[in-house]
Amino acid sequence: MEENKIKNDAITSRDEDFAKWYTDVCRKAELMDYSSVKGFIIYRPYGYAIWEQIQSYLDRKFKESGHENVYMPLVIPTSLFQKEKDHVQGFAPETLIATIGGSNKIDDPLIIRPTSEVLFCEHYAKIISSYRDLPKKYNQWCSVVRWEKTTRPFLRGSEFLWQEGHTMHESEQEARHETLSMLEVYNNMGRDLLAVPFVTGRKTEKEKFAGAVETYSIEALMHDGKALQSGTSHYFGTGFTEAFNITFQDKNGKMQHPFQTSWGVSTRLIGSIIMVHGDDNGLVLPPAVAPIQVVIIPIQQQKPGILGAAKELFSLLKAKGIRVKLDDSDRTPGWKFAEWEMKGVPLRIEIGPRDLANAVITVAKRNDGTRETIPLADCETEVNRLLKVIHEEMYEKAFQFLLSHTVEVQSMEEINHVLNDVTGYAKMMWCGKQECMDVIKDKYNATARVMPFNQIPFGEEKCPVCGKEAHKVVLVAKAY
Amino acid sequence: MEENKIKNDAITSRDEDFAKWYTDVCRKAELMDYSSVKGFIIYRPYGYAIWEQIQSYLDRKFKESGHENVYMPLVIPTSLFQKEKDHVQGFAPETLIATIGGSNKIDDPLIIRPTSEVLFCEHYAKIISSYRDLPKKYNQWCSVVRWEKTTRPFLRGSEFLWQEGHTMHESEQEARHETLSMLEVYNNMGRDLLAVPFVTGRKTEKEKFAGAVETYSIEALMHDGKALQSGTSHYFGTGFTEAFNITFQDKNGKMQHPFQTSWGVSTRLIGSIIMVHGDDNGLVLPPAVAPIQVVIIPIQQQKPGILGAAKELFSLLKAKGIRVKLDDSDRTPGWKFAEWEMKGVPLRIEIGPRDLANAVITVAKRNDGTRETIPLADCETEVNRLLKVIHEEMYEKAFQFLLSHTVEVQSMEEINHVLNDVTGYAKMMWCGKQECMDVIKDKYNATARVMPFNQIPFGEEKCPVCGKEAHKVVLVAKAY
Numbered sequence: 001m002e003e004n005k006i007k008n009d010a011i012t013s014r015d016e017d018f019a020k021w022y023t024d025v026c027r028k029a030e031l032m033d034y035s036s037v038k039g040f041i042i043y044r045p046y047g048y049a050i051w052e053q054i055q056s057y058l059d060r061k062f063k064e065s066g067h068e069n070v071y072m073p074l075v076i077p078t079s080l081f082q083k084e085k086d087h088v089q090g091f092a093p094e095t096l097i098a099t100i101g102g103s104n105k106i107d108d109p110l111i112i113r114p115t116s117e118v119l120f121c122e123h124y125a126k127i128i129s130s131y132r133d134l135p136k137k138y139n140q141w142c143s144v145v146r147w148e149k150t151t152r153p154f155l156r157g158s159e160f161l162w163q164e165g166h167t168m169h170e171s172e173q174e175a176r177h178e179t180l181s182m183l184e185v186y187n188n189m190g191r192d193l194l195a196v197p198f199v200t201g202r203k204t205e206k207e208k209f210a211g212a213v214e215t216y217s218i219e220a221l222m223h224d225g226k227a228l229q230s231g232t233s234h235y236f237g238t239g240f241t242e243a244f245n246i247t248f249q250d251k252n253g254k255m256q257h258p259f260q261t262s263w264g265v266s267t268r269l270i271g272s273i274i275m276v277h278g279d280d281n282g283l284v285l286p287p288a289v290a291p292i293q294v295v296i297i298p299i300q301q302q303k304p305g306i307l308g309a310a311k312e313l314f315s316l317l318k319a320k321g322i323r324v325k326l327d328d329s330d331r332t333p334g335w336k337f338a339e340w341e342m343k344g345v346p347l348r349i350e351i352g353p354r355d356l357a358n359a360v361i362t363v364a365k366r367n368d369g370t371r372e373t374i375p376l377a378d379c380e381t382e383v384n385r386l387l388k389v390i391h392e393e394m395y396e397k398a399f400q401f402l403l404s405h406t407v408e409v410q411s412m413e414e415i416n417h418v419l420n421d422v423t424g425y426a427k428m429m430w431c432g433k434q435e436c437m438d439v440i441k442d443k444y445n446a447t448a449r450v451m452p453f454n455q456i457p458f459g460e461e462k463c464p465v466c467g468k469e470a471h472k473v474v475l476v477a478k479a480y
Numbered sequence: 481m482e483e484n485k486i487k488n489d490a491i492t493s494r495d496e497d498f499a500k501w502y503t504d505v506c507r508k509a510e511l512m513d514y515s516s517v518k519g520f521i522i523y524r525p526y527g528y529a530i531w532e533q534i535q536s537y538l539d540r541k542f543k544e545s546g547h548e549n550v551y552m553p554l555v556i557p558t559s560l561f562q563k564e565k566d567h568v569q570g571f572a573p574e575t576l577i578a579t580i581g582g583s584n585k586i587d588d589p590l591i592i593r594p595t596s597e598v599l600f601c602e603h604y605a606k607i608i609s610s611y612r613d614l615p616k617k618y619n620q621w622c623s624v625v626r627w628e629k630t631t632r633p634f635l636r637g638s639e640f641l642w643q644e645g646h647t648m649h650e651s652e653q654e655a656r657h658e659t660l661s662m663l664e665v666y667n668n669m670g671r672d673l674l675a676v677p678f679v680t681g682r683k684t685e686k687e688k689f690a691g692a693v694e695t696y697s698i699e700a701l702m703h704d705g706k707a708l709q710s711g712t713s714h715y716f717g718t719g720f721t722e723a724f725n726i727t728f729q730d731k732n733g734k735m736q737h738p739f740q741t742s743w744g745v746s747t748r749l750i751g752s753i754i755m756v757h758g759d760d761n762g763l764v765l766p767p768a769v770a771p772i773q774v775v776i777i778p779i780q781q782q783k784p785g786i787l788g789a790a791k792e793l794f795s796l797l798k799a800k801g802i803r804v805k806l807d808d809s810d811r812t813p814g815w816k817f818a819e820w821e822m823k824g825v826p827l828r829i830e831i832g833p834r835d836l837a838n839a840v841i842t843v844a845k846r847n848d849g850t851r852e853t854i855p856l857a858d859c860e861t862e863v864n865r866l867l868k869v870i871h872e873e874m875y876e877k878a879f880q881f882l883l884s885h886t887v888e889v890q891s892m893e894e895i896n897h898v899l900n901d902v903t904g905y906a907k908m909m910w911c912g913k914q915e916c917m918d919v920i921k922d923k924y925n926a927t928a929r930v931m932p933f934n935q936i937p938f939g940e941e942k943c944p945v946c947g948k949e950a951h952k953v954v955l956v957a958k959a960y
Binding site: 036070075097099127148 | 516576581590618629
């Protein structure tokens, strides 16, 4: 009963308080709930089903490109964790550590995995000995734990769900190719599944992953103009393979260290979807990832024929592989409209006495609220067409937003204007010194998101912070 | 290189040392590897792929019957864990406890979930308030941790993968029905997927789950005559819902506690498959669960036409949805035969110059080693037929083994004979007193596995231990 009350409450408006709007949507669309431990959220059925769609898409892409799933232990002995020194420095401050097992003190305390590089390396050291054993392209789906001070549902959790790919290669070239091709898989996922246009590129030295040679990322721009790092792909070189003494005999009989990559995306992607597409009525889900793509709402369902027609339509669409729900509960149509809008179902079908009499159905698109009637006879084709249209419109809208919130800057005033008035990415030429980025961080609380692949210089090719010669193009933004 | 050596080594014979045979198969079929923490194994691609087949089958069955997936936190605060006293007594001795987070001591130490009843209950208390909210039928796929002293791959691990269903119902009747219908899903999985005939029934008071009113289980009989509990389904009544103060307003406006179930199977099922079907050449996989159902091995592959024909066959079978592998590596056919036998691939296809000349292929069934030639033109139909035949033969063989190793007993001598000479289940009439089971446990290290659903009494209806009147039929066996 309490829950029903919540559902009917309006949510905070996006423009009034974006942060509150976000948590309202997370809870009222029933994506998640809090547990009694801070930062450990409960993924409710509707939220988990979105993750399952993402998993299903990526798992297929991974397998098609020759990757294999494995499962590594949940725990890492402290002594093992400390083998690669950059890595341990990056993660040690936020680890959860188990010290008691079966009522006894554990001599080498167990770190709950924050990421599994060291576990994969330890295993690879045992199973790789010849070039014949390469490449090894493993992935795992699991949860990881990072003890965070400030937590927000999906965006930053002490526990989150993710996939982590860890691969080993004969040559630097092959490993670099893997790093970028997995970034491409993620980028395509944005375009084809999430309707989110990512900005991609390389991270600066400061922002790269602990222990990586190079980190690439996909960054999404939220409605409030802040960036969200939504996935990363790392090239490791031989840093870990040397530390873990992983060697193979190459084709010429010479012993070598293999070249390594890792890459991952997490349930943070759900946060991206919410903050890129959502509106003041709640969630707006891209059709490809929506657990329910179409909801059918009978109007005056007690009248003869209505429910029968709605059920027939439901069966027809379901048989065609569309994820459809018939809401024939005893709520009013108005309540149902609000409920399924809150949950972001892409397409609503209304079927009432007048529709039935005219052999039509009324369809409403969640992304822009437009309604139209279509002949019942064409419903299958039309529903599929509309789902495609919705995807394209959502992507296009997000893309236009990204374009209009990415502005070239050549001075501190312009940086200030873009970060605080336009809100979005300040695209600047950078001298390459971290001190200049630190100034921007101090003044505007913004960071270098990526150095985009497109590095065409512009303007006077000077760093707006120090005024010195600048050859790198960097996107700077406030970020989650 | 070292690995290749291992592959060519013979494994220990089953009859010589079953325990050693088992771990040999686990490692040499590349199902798993050890990590540096005892009881936390690495699920290698071939082993994990078997688990993915099981997941895929069960997940579909769960969803078809209205269950929804969720994900609950990895950790349980000690204070929360202690809410249901039978439950905590059952699990406390084997918990792994995290006491340090982000370099600080945690006030309410966090237990790494050994099972998630209390987490589900805490959440259900928040989201259930009316009969309209029921039933709630949630499932989660995750890993759990139980700090075990003696561990064996897949059979008993400090960490293992599983699914745990947790459901809430309006009435006792509905909850009891859920308990038994999920047991039925597991039992059907044995028949249709694993080719393992389970014995099903209710556990005795002593053997039931900590906190359950009733526990039902599926038990498989291993080649060495020991039973393996392979899955359980519990009816909880209102024990937990009272302890966690979960209430709902029923249709008459009265407040009530809902009735609860939970049920789970784990990667232990992989152990069942190995020990029921395996032989002295290694793993024997039932086709429905085999990551590779058919392996094609070209003979004299350097001769013209051979490799082309093998590739064509591969494409044909793959297009028909058969999980097929073409081994065109530079190993000898003999090496490949041994390798894929070790890995238990159900069907091997050989294609050589003589086959090609006669427009036939040679097929060999892993389960009984029989070979035959079939016309190349019929290969698709024949392969599908043979995979069905293999499944049926494997099930039938296991079923005959189960029948011949289940013997009615009426005296201690007969119990001794069945447990130690026949090896298998001693089916006995039982007076119902735990003391009599304790005697059997002391003397023969055997326990009551289940009271089968078929409770037709036999013989003199006397307990062979105390000689008193006995009305319960119980299956007693040594067990893993």
